[in-house]
Amino acid sequence: MAELMAFTDGACSGNPGPGGWGVLLQAREGDAVIRERELSGGEPATTNNRMELMAAIIALESLTRPSAITIVTDSAYLRSGVTEWIHGWKRNGWKTSTKKPVKNEDLWRRLDAAQARHDVRWEWVKGHAGHPENDRADALARSGMAPHKRGSEVEPKAQP
16 A cells, blocks of 8 residues: 655745745655655745645645545644644643634644544654755745745736
8 A cells, every 4th residue: 555645845935925835745655656746835925834834734635535644844833733732722722821822723723624534644854954855845835935926927826
């Protein structure tokens, strides 16, 4: 049976500013990649953390059936949030331990719902350290951001 991997990344030009997310989905058998799919997108005004979250959300929402998947991210915020902090936030009515509202609550809730359908394993890798799939996810995130940057020659697509 193939192993499913998602390499995710977010990017932002200014924080906040125009941002993008990227996902490299791979099905692997041993060391061989048997299928892969690239996804990317962006927003004109966002933060890096929101784009990191969106990449993971899109990776999970793009799966057509419940799956076992490993999500590889270079975001400690994403990995710690989804594997540690989210449990307390949910218990505390989406408040932090200091009783403040959770930042990006809308996306944390969406990620929580998206991962509930799947068996998800989370891995962290150091960003910009020569990890080929992480570098590809970063390039996808930057390409998703490009149409939203000022002076871009590409017009952003209209949202439905």
